[in-house]
Amino acid sequence: MNRTRPRALLTATAGVxxxxxxxxCSGGAAAAGGDGGPKEVPPxxxxxxxxxxxxxxxxxxxxxxxxxxxxxxxxxxxxxxxxDGKVSGDGRKWTSTRKATPGTAYAVEARxxxxxxxxxxxxxxxxxxxxxxxxxxxxxxxxGIAQPLSIVFDHPVKNKAEVEKHLKVTTSNNTEGSWGWxxxxxxxxxxxxxxxxxxxxxxxxxLDATLSGIDxxxxxxxxxxxxxxxxxxxxxxxxxxxxxxxxxxxxxDGQTVKSVPMSAxxxxxxxxxxxxxTVLMSKEGTINMRSETVGLGDAYxxxxxxxxxxxxxxxxxxxxxxxxxxxxxANKSSGCIGMSDADAGSVYDxxxxxxxFEITGSDAKGTQALNNGYGEWNLSWTEWQAKSALR
Numbered sequence: 001m002n003r004t005r006p007r008a009l010l011t012a013t014a015g016v017x018x019x020x021x022x023x024x025c026s027g028g029a030a031a032a033g034g035d036g037g038p039k040e041v042p043p044x045x046x047x048x049x050x051x052x053x054x055x056x057x058x059x060x061x062x063x064x065x066x067x068x069x070x071x072x073x074x075x076x077x078x079x080x081x082x083x084d085g086k087v088s089g090d091g092r093k094w095t096s097t098r099k100a101t102p103g104t105a106y107a108v109e110a111r112x113x114x115x116x117x118x119x120x121x122x123x124x125x126x127x128x129x130x131x132x133x134x135x136x137x138x139x140x141x142x143x144g145i146a147q148p149l150s151i152v153f154d155h156p157v158k159n160k161a162e163v164e165k166h167l168k169v170t171t172s173n174n175t176e177g178s179w180g181w182x183x184x185x186x187x188x189x190x191x192x193x194x195x196x197x198x199x200x201x202x203x204x205x206x207l208d209a210t211l212s213g214i215d216x217x218x219x220x221x222x223x224x225x226x227x228x229x230x231x232x233x234x235x236x237x238x239x240x241x242x243x244x245x246x247x248x249x250x251x252x253d254g255q256t257v258k259s260v261p262m263s264a265x266x267x268x269x270x271x272x273x274x275x276x277x278t279v280l281m282s283k284e285g286t287i288n289m290r291s292e293t294v295g296l297g298d299a300y301x302x303x304x305x306x307x308x309x310x311x312x313x314x315x316x317x318x319x320x321x322x323x324x325x326x327x328x329x330a331n332k333s334s335g336c337i338g339m340s341d342a343d344a345g346s347v348y349d350x351x352x353x354x355x356x357f358e359i360t361g362s363d364a365k366g367t368q369a370l371n372n373g374y375g376e377w378n379l380s381w382t383e384w385q386a387k388s389a390l391r
Contacts, residue, residue: 043116044065044066044068044110044111044112044114044116044117044118045065045066045067045118046063046064046065046066046108046110046118046120047063047064047066048061048062048063048064048108048120048122049061049062049064050100050106050122050124051120051122052122052123053122053123054123054124054125055100055122055123055124055125056100056124056125057099057100057101057102057103057104057124057125057127057213057222058099058100058102058213058214058215058222059099059100060085060095060096060097060098060099060100061075061083061085061095061096061100061106061108062093062094062095062096063075063093063094063108063110063120064092064093064094065091065092065093065110065112068091068112068113068114068116069090069091069092069112069113070087070091070092070093070094070110070111070112070113071111071112071113072087072110072111073085073087073094073108073109073110073111074108074109075096075106075107075108076106076107076109077101077104077105077106077107078104078105078106083096083097083098083100083106084096084097084098085097091113094110098210098212098213099212099213099214100124100213101124101212101213101222101224101225102124102125102126102127102213102222102224103123103124103125103126103127103224104123104124104224105121105122105123106121106122106123106124107119107120107121108120108121108122127221127222127224128221129155129219129220129221129222130221130222130223130224131153131154131155131157131216131220131221131222131223132153132154132223133151133152133153133154133209133211133227134151134152134154135149135150135151135207135227135229136149136150136151136152137149137150137231137353137354138229138231139229139230139231140230140231141231141232141353142231142232142233142234142352143231143232143233143234143352143353143354144233144234144235144237144238144279144280144351144352144353144354144355144356145198145199145200145201145233145234145236145237145238145354145355145356146198146199146238146277146279146354146355146356146374146377147199147231147233147279147353147354147374148192148193148194148279148374148376149169149192149193149194149205149207150190150191150192150193150374151167151190151191151192151209152184152186152188152189152190153188153189153190153216153220154188155189155216155219155220155221156189156216156217156218156219156220157189157191157216157217157220158216158217158218158219158220159214159215159216159217159220160181160189160191160389161389161390162214162215163191163211163214163216163389164179164181164191164388164389164390165390166209166210166211166214167179167191167193167207167208167209167211168207168208168209168210169193169205169206169207170205170206170207170208171203171204171205171206172202172203172204172205173200173203175195175196175199175200175203175205176195176196177193177194177195177196178193178194178196178384178385178387178388178391179191179192179193179387179388179389179390180192180193180194180376180379180384180385180387180388181387181388181389182370182371182387183371184371185312185313185371185372185373190371192374192376193207194376194377194384196381198238198356199233200233200236201233201234201235201236202232202233203232203233204230204231204232204233205230205231205232205233206228206229206230207227207228207229207230208226208228209226209227209228210226211223211225211226211227212224212225212226233354234352234354235252235253235352236252236253236254237250237251237252237253237257237350237351237352237355238250238251238355238356238357238358239251239280239317239347239351239355239356239357239358240357240358240360241262241264241317241337241357241358241359241360241361242360242361243264243273243275243331243359243360243361243362243363243364244360244361244362244363245361246261246262246263246264246326246327246328246329246330246331247259247260247261247262247328248260248261248262248317248337248339248343248347250347250350250351257350258343258346258347258350260339260340260343260346260347261327261328261329261339261343262317262327262328262337262338262339262343263320263323263326263327263328263329263330263331263332263333263337263338264331264333264335264336264337264338264363265315265331265333265334265335265336265363265364265365266331266332266333266334267331267362267363267364267365269365270335270365271333271334271335272331272335272363272364272365273315273331273333273335273336273337273359273363273364273365274310274311274313274315274359274364274365274366274367274368274372275359275360275361275364275366275367275368276359276367276368276375276377276378277356277357277358277359277368277375277377277378278310278311278315278356278357278359278368278373278374278375278377279310279354279355279356279357279373279374279377280308280309280310280351280352280353280354280355280356280357281309281310281311281312281353281373281374282308282309282353283307283308283309283348283351283353284307284308284309284316285305285306285307286303286304286305286306286307287303287304287307288302288303288304289302289303289304289307289314289316302322304316304318304319304320305318305319305341305344305345306318306319306341306344306345306347306348308347308348308351309373310337310357310373311368311372311373312371312372312373313372314335314336315335315336315337315368316336316337317336317337317338317339317344317347317357318336318337318338318339318344319338319339319340319341319344319345320333320336320338320339320344321340321341323338324340327339327340331363356377
């Protein structure tokens with residue numbers, strides 16, 4: 001009987017061995033020997049600090065070579081995004097500059113200086129909770145010279161310093177500014193970036209929030225993505241509101257554009273207006289204003305034109321033709337800054353979201369709170385800087 005093994009079976013067996021070699025965390029390559037034949041490169045062996053299907057998130061990835069020197073390492077997630085990193089001075093270890101994101105599969109491929117290669121993979125544990133954020137102003141918008149960059153978080157941020165380190169603001173003219181933490185009017189954690197002084201017209205601003213893989217802390221959850229936004233600064237203009245002389249003045253580049261009579265909040269109680277430096281939050285057009293929504297009972301329920309929001313507590317500048325008898329002579333509104341239809345319309349058409357409204361005078365119930373809209377301009381630069389978690 002012929003006992004010779006069929007050639008086809010030998011070939012198939014060799015194929016299985018080759019696949020097995022590629023599945024391991026080490027590998028080798030053949031190089032030309034001195035006699036022209038193949039020369040075997042020693043197997044390359046690596047170890048990765050994160051392994052398995054539920055690896056710990058929020059840590060840098062490290063890849064360590066058993067012998068020799070690393071030439072390059074690539075760590076890629078399932079969407080094709082790479083973690084950048086650096087090889088140590090002795091060539092033995094590569095460390096990512098970013099942290100591993102929760103609930104993400106990663107593929108690792110390393111090559112050494114002799115031509116060897118090795119692969120590995122791991123998946124980080126899914127997060128118990130994911131934190132997200134809301135950015136203002138909107139992307140690619142143009143805003144006024146007082147507009148801060150504002151971030152409101154869905155969940156609490158206990159690790160404020162760690163989060164702040166990953167919020168990078170870049171401007172076209174190296175504007176000096178600082179982050180400041182507060183509790184938003186909604187009760188959520190919020191951090192704003194305010195320049196030292198009002199923005200310069202034409203400045204371009206970019207935020208890179210490289211938060212993927214960062215832990216918010218207790219009850220906050222993980223960030224699982226990065227955020228970016230950009231905006232620019234429009235006209236150099238501001239609005240001055242004189243409560244005592246009952247006048248509103250719009251200035252552009254330091255020159256008066258329009259000055260109109262107005263009537264603000266009735267002094268001596270809750271109907272008085274706030275004083276201080278506030279920021280135009282939004283231009284809302286015609287809206288329904290009802291007194292019970294701001295704790296003033298059933299004093300009014302009106303459709304109001306040319307509404308310009310100044311605070312979360314409900315202070316607006318707007319048209320108030322029903323109060324015409326007091327324009328320029330007395331403050332008799334329920335807290336807002338009222339003008340004639342024509343004057344309110346003209347101001348509304350010219351102001352920008354982000355324009356400062358500087359409100360002065362004794363007929364006020366106090367200074368606008370930090371979180372009641374954008375009240376940070378009422379703090380000195382030193383006071384504002386002290387609200388950074390990195391100071």
